[in-house]
Structure formats: structure tokens, C-alpha cells
Amino acid sequence: MKKNDFYLIGGIILFIAIGFLLMLLFRTEGSKVLITIDGKEHKIFNLNEDTTYEILHDGNRNVLEIKDGYVSMIEASCPDKLCVKHRRIHYDNESITCLPNRVVLRVIGGEDSELDAIAQ
Numbered sequence: 306m307k308k309n310d311f312y313l314i315g316g317i318i319l320f321i322a323i324g325f326l327l328m329l330l331f332r333t334e335g336s337k338v339l340i341t342i343d344g345k346e347h348k349i350f351n352l353n354e355d356t357t358y359e360i361l362h363d364g365n366r367n368v369l370e371i372k373d374g375y376v377s378m379i380e381a382s383c384p385d386k387l388c389v390k391h392r393r394i395h396y397d398n399e400s401i402t403c404l405p406n407r408v409v410l411r412v413i414g415g416e417d418s419e420l421d422a423i424a425q
């Protein structure tokens with residue numbers, strides 16, 4: 306009996322670990338951030354590659370940072386700095402908008418859509 310319990314618990318742990326790994330793989334492969342300026346596609350980054358990127362446009366400046374699968378705006382030349390104050394984003398279709406500079410960061414192919422697809 307005791308030995309069987311061990312196998313059962315071990316099996317469950319293994320199952321969870323594999324499921325977690327698969328989710329991690331899905332997320333890191335699927336998640337990207339799309340940068341648009343004036344509504345036009347500018348650049349796409351993978352969220353699994355840590356980087357910082359400077360967007361220069363019409364004398365405006367925004368700096369985004371990708372770290373640990375999240376993207377955030379770390380610097381901006383806009384007066385309101387709402388984009389810098391915005392929490393870092395990570396889920397599908399989340400976005401950070403810098404209205405004064407007309408720059409939008411949007412997460413595409415992120416976690417949420419995959420979970421939804423499974424649920425449907």
C-alpha cells in the first residue's frame with residue numbers, strides 16, 4: 306500500500322512537472338511583442354529574449370525592456386509618462402500605449418489565447 310502511494314504521488318508530481326514545462330515552452334515560443342508607431346507595424350520581439358530597445362520617432366523617444374518574458378516601457382520622452390508607470394505586460398493582447406508618442410506595445414500569441422483555445 307505504502308509503496309503504491311509513493312508511485313502515485315511520484316506520478317502526480319511528474320505529471321505536473323511535465324505539464325508545467327510544456328506550458329513554459331508554449332509561452333516562450335508563442336509570446337511576442339509587436340511595436341506599432343502611428344498604427345504601423347514597426348518591429349516584433351520575442352518575449353523569451355531579454356533585451357532593451359530604443360524607439361526613436363519624430364524626435365520622441367521610448368525605451369522598452371523585455372525581461373523574464375515580460376515587456377515594460379522603462380523610459381519615455383512623453384509628458385504624462387503613463388506608459389512608464391504601466392505595469393509590465395505578458396498576456397496575449399495586453400498592451401502599453403504611449404498616446405503622446407503614438408507608440409503601442411502589444412503582446413501577441415501569448416498565454417491567454419492558448420488557454421482559451423484549450424477551454425473551447
Ligand SMILES: [Zn+2]
Nearest residue numbers: 381383388403
Ligand atoms: Zn508615454
